[in-house]
Each structure stands twice: as C-alpha cells, then as structure tokens.
Amino acid sequence: MSLKGTNQEFGRPYNRRIVLETIRQHGPIERAGIAQKVGLTVQTVANIIRELEELGLVSGERTHRKSRGSPPMSLTLNPQGAYAIGVNVTPRGIEAALVDLAGSIVEVQRLAMSPPHPDDSFREIGRLVETFRAATSGRMLLGIGLAMPGPFDVDKMSFVGPTTLESWRGVAVAERLSEATGLAAFVETDMAAAALGESLHGAGRNVSAFYYLYFGVGLGGSMVKDGVPLRGFYGNAGEIGHVPMVPNGRPCSCGNKGCLERYVSLEAFQRRAPIIGQPAWIEEAAPLLRNAIVTIENLFDPETVVIGGIMDDELLGELVAALDPLPTSVADRKGRTAPRIMRSASGQDAVLRGAASLAFSGVLSPRFGQDGGEKDPLFARSRVA
Structure with missing residues (x-):
C-alpha cells in the first residue's frame, strides 16, 4: 500500500492516519523519514505528531547523535x-x-x-x-x-x-x-x-511470501505476500480442505467425496481417533497432508509453509513430524534459507x-474521502488546533 499524504484542505484526518500508519509499518522512524515517505512537509508531520502524542498513540525517544544540535526523536507506536x-x-x-x-x-x-x-x-x-x-x-x-x-x-x-x-x-x-x-x-x-496474525506477529515476520495452513475445526489456508493474505475475487481463496484428495472417498458436507478435511482436520481427528487411536490417525492423515503441502508448493512457490491453528500443540507437532520426508516439489532446492515447513510462532493465538x-x-488505515472534514472519531479527543 502506497502511503502518500494530501495537501487538500479537507485531507487533514487522512494525513493523520497516513502518519500513524507509517509509524506502525516503519517505526522506529524519525519525523524527517516520515515526511519523505508520505510526501508531506516536516512541519506538517511535526504538527500531526503532536496530536498523536497527545492522544497517547505515539511515543518517542531521542536518538544518539555525535554532531552538534538536539538529536532527532525516534517515533514508535505506544502499545498502551x-x-x-x-x-x-x-x-x-x-x-x-x-x-x-x-x-x-x-x-x-x-x-x-x-x-x-x-x-x-x-x-x-x-x-x-x-x-x-x-x-x-x-x-x-x-x-x-x-x-x-x-x-x-x-x-x-x-x-x-x-x-x-x-x-x-x-x-x-x-x-x-x-x-x-x-x-x-x-x-x-x-x-x-490467522494468516494475518502470523504475518504480523509470528513466523511470517521474517519471510516475504509464505503459505499459512490453518487447522481449525476444518482445514484451510492462505497465501501471504508482503504481509497481505491473498483472498481471491470473492474473498474465499484458501479452502484447501475442500479439495478432493481421495477418489470415491468419504462423503463431505459440501457434496463432494474424499475432501481433504474429512481426513486431515481437528474434526477428522475427533471423529476417527477414538475409533482407531491417535497413532493410527496420524499414520492415516500424514500422507494426505504431505501431498497437500507438495501441491501448495507447486501452485504458489512459497518461501515456506507455516502450519498452525487451534489444534493441540502436541498433536500438531506429532503430525508435522510424520511428514518427513517430503516428496519433491519446486520447493526442493539447494540453498534454501527457510525450511519447507515451519510451525506457527504465534500458535493458537494467531x-x-x-x-x-x-x-x-480498519480504523487506523487511511481512507481518503471517507472521513468528512474534522469529524474524525479517532481524533475526536485531540485538543490540538
């Protein structure tokens, strides 16, 4: 997302959000750096920073400078x-x-x-x-x-x-x-x-393109590029749990047979493990999940596949361990800097x-033209003129 301010007189609420979003994305950052990124004057940015500091949204500390003069302020979001x-x-x-x-x-x-x-x-x-x-x-x-x-x-x-x-x-x-x-x-x-949470606060912070495989009660996933989950035209991309994997397999509620999540999901575990036992379920599920991961790699060429969700950590760990070795795919290359599979760093909190x-x-990101004049609820408590 390109963050650029506006000099139009009714654009002040928009500029405030631009500056706040820039600090969120790039902080710690100095005022001059913000001005350069968003195309506003340093004085305009400084005035906005005063408002953000008054609201308690932003905090700063002086950076060390060896030359003369007051060192610049390095700005970050105030977590509280x-x-x-x-x-x-x-x-x-x-x-x-x-x-x-x-x-x-x-x-x-x-x-x-x-x-x-x-x-x-x-x-x-x-x-x-x-x-x-x-x-x-x-x-x-x-x-x-x-x-x-x-x-x-x-x-x-x-x-x-x-x-x-x-x-x-x-x-x-x-x-x-x-x-x-x-x-x-x-x-x-x-x-x-969950993919968004992982990209901001988990394993996805250190990679630019990853696929997040999410174990909910069912099974889904999302390709994430530069922190943005790819949602598809109608917003439903990633329903990998409803990809038919077993010909003439178990009936699925979607109307198809052999869908992946009928074999690999929290619901599948809770349904099958009491009958066949946990080790046998892992033995049954792992080959299908292994093939699904290879399919993901060949389709999306991610830097890594991150696996997480609400499944019990110990059970998920045993399932992931059973995937080794993975079959050949476009991800099977020399000189990899990330493993082909990673466990979620955010766990069930993602x-x-x-x-x-x-x-x-939704509230902080810039929305030009949607916030009329100075009637901006986010900054309603600001007393700075």
Whole structure:
C-alpha cells in the first residue's frame, strides 16, 4: 500500500492516519523519514505528531547523535495507546482477546458453546467487551474483529456441516456485532485472520511470501505476500480442505467425496481417533497432508509453509513430524534459507491477533474521502488546533 499524504484542505484526518500508519509499518522512524515517505512537509508531520502524542498513540525517544544540535526523536507506536478486540467463533465455542496496539495479547476469555448460537454468541461477546473495556484504563477501544469458518456466500458450502456454524446462515454478522458491542466491527474467515496474525506477529515476520495452513475445526489456508493474505475475487481463496484428495472417498458436507478435511482436520481427528487411536490417525492423515503441502508448493512457490491453528500443540507437532520426508516439489532446492515447513510462532493465538488486526487496520488505515472534514472519531479527543 502506497502511503502518500494530501495537501487538500479537507485531507487533514487522512494525513493523520497516513502518519500513524507509517509509524506502525516503519517505526522506529524519525519525523524527517516520515515526511519523505508520505510526501508531506516536516512541519506538517511535526504538527500531526503532536496530536498523536497527545492522544497517547505515539511515543518517542531521542536518538544518539555525535554532531552538534538536539538529536532527532525516534517515533514508535505506544502499545498502551489503544486497544482492539479479536474474537474467534468456532463450532466448539468462542475465544476473545484484548490486544494492544503492538499486537500483544493482554487478556483472553474462552467460552465453551457447542455449537454457539448467534443470539447467545452476540450477547456473550457484548459482555466480554465490557469486561475488556475495564482493563484498558480508559484508553481507546478502537474496534472488534471476528474470525469464523468460511467460505462465505457459497450456497452449497457456507454454513454446512460439522466444520462450520450452521445456525449462522443469513446472519448479518458485522452489523449484529457492532450493535452488540457499540464498536466498529470487521469480519473475516478464520484462516485469513490467522494468516494475518502470523504475518504480523509470528513466523511470517521474517519471510516475504509464505503459505499459512490453518487447522481449525476444518482445514484451510492462505497465501501471504508482503504481509497481505491473498483472498481471491470473492474473498474465499484458501479452502484447501475442500479439495478432493481421495477418489470415491468419504462423503463431505459440501457434496463432494474424499475432501481433504474429512481426513486431515481437528474434526477428522475427533471423529476417527477414538475409533482407531491417535497413532493410527496420524499414520492415516500424514500422507494426505504431505501431498497437500507438495501441491501448495507447486501452485504458489512459497518461501515456506507455516502450519498452525487451534489444534493441540502436541498433536500438531506429532503430525508435522510424520511428514518427513517430503516428496519433491519446486520447493526442493539447494540453498534454501527457510525450511519447507515451519510451525506457527504465534500458535493458537494467531487467529485472535489477526482478528484484532482487522479492527486496527480498519480504523487506523487511511481512507481518503471517507472521513468528512474534522469529524474524525479517532481524533475526536485531540485538543490540538
């Protein structure tokens, strides 16, 4: 995303978001560096920085300088300057986290609801928001992001079967979430939210292009390039769990047979392991997952495949260990700087961090022309003229 300011007189709220987003992406950074990146004068940036400091969104410290004169201020986001809430709704229940501006989880709440009904869920989420609000010490609570199983708006696949939320069909999730909490609300598939969380705060921070394979109750994934999950034309890219892998295999709720997630997912483990035992399930699932990873590598040529999700860490570790050795693919090359497979560094928290990041990005990111004049709710408390 190209961040450039505007000299138009009604563009002041936009410029403030531009500067804030630049500090988020590139901090620690000096005022002159911000001005150069966004195309504004140093004085304009300095005035905006005063407002951001007053709001507590930005903090700075003097950098060491050997030459004469006052050393420049190096600016970063203040983690406690604002908060957002990330929510993950699954067929097993609700998880919610209060997340600070730096992406650190401050508090987590988990509610077992199997399966969660929309009315009950929104009521409980509203209650959790009030609990979290008390932990912010009066700081801004910017918004709430909710992650849930996809795909969305596909007649024969959405909200169908044990890996989705059947009672949520036709529910206006974002609108209901905003009504229940009084916050700006954002909704995304769980796999895309987890991929975003991993790119910002996990293993994906050190690679520019990776594929995130997400073990929810079902199985999904997302290719991430330069921190952005690739969502496809309709926003449903990554439903790898519904790729038919076993000819004439087990019937799937989507209407096909032999879909991958019927064999490799948390739902598959909970259904099969009590019958055949955990070691046998791993032996059954590993070859299919191995082939799926090779397919991902040949299709997307990622730097690495990151595996994570809500599956138990020990079980996921045993499954990943059983994948060795991987078959040949375009990723099987000399001189690799990253392994072909990596475990998630964010673990089960990736989806919560990613869901909260939806709210941070939705509220903080520049949206030129959408914030009329000085009526910008984000900066309503600023007293700087």
